[in-house]
Amino acid sequence: MELIEYPDRDFLALSLAGKIAGQLSQHLRTAEGASLCVPGGATPTPVFETLSGTELDWGRVTVILGDERWVDGEHPRSNARLLRRHLLKDKAAVANHIPLFTGEVDPETAAEGVGARITPHLPLTVVLLGMGHDMHTASLFPDAPMLAQALAPAAPPVMPMRAESAGEPRITLSAPVLRDALAVHLMILGPEKREILDRALTLPPEQAPIRAFLDIATVHWAE
Secondary structure, three states: EEEEEEEEEEEEEEEHHHHHHHHHHHHHHHOEEEEEEEOOOOOOOOHHHHHHOOOOOOOEEEEOOOOEEOOOOOOOOOHHHHHHHHOOHHHHHEEEHHHHOOOOOOOHHHHHHHHHHHHHHHOEEEEOOOOOOOOOOOOOOOOOOOOOHHOOOOOOOOOOOOOOOHOOEEEEHHHHHHOOOOEEEEEEEEEHHHHHHHHHOOOOOOOOOHHOOOOOOEEEEOO
């Protein structure tokens, strides 16, 4: 694990956005397209705002959420809604977006079809992860009955996920798909999240799902 500490949150957002844009741009020099996987929640929105105005061949970039609540795209808790408001605008408005929510009755029904749409864009070029207070990432929750299957090397690319702590039913990219990315970043803010990260390093992924990625991730932290 590489840990980068920043003097403040603004500098972190600018630096991380620049690093992600640089990795996508470098990949596009030798490939027809690139893929960017991002988390929901408020934490990464400053990175999204900076990225959206970055000079990049966005028409060749596919943006995929790491997970989604099984709610309509206009729902206040929809990650796709947040993505449209903060990333898929300005110069990034022309990026290709593969939504995880399909409108089908439940994520179990939709998972295979969503996985088929994502598979042509694998391996992911850049993955940006977040981390919850319970050490979950994407919708890989410690109390999810299907966590072991989602962590397994042979897991399908996309899985339905239900957990008491998750609230709504979810759909998520599985651990091997996220791990196989060419570059993996984790963004965390504040002293509490830093303490949680240190604790996750001492636990197995079954108790702290973020642990499944820490050996390959670059962690970006600011107080």
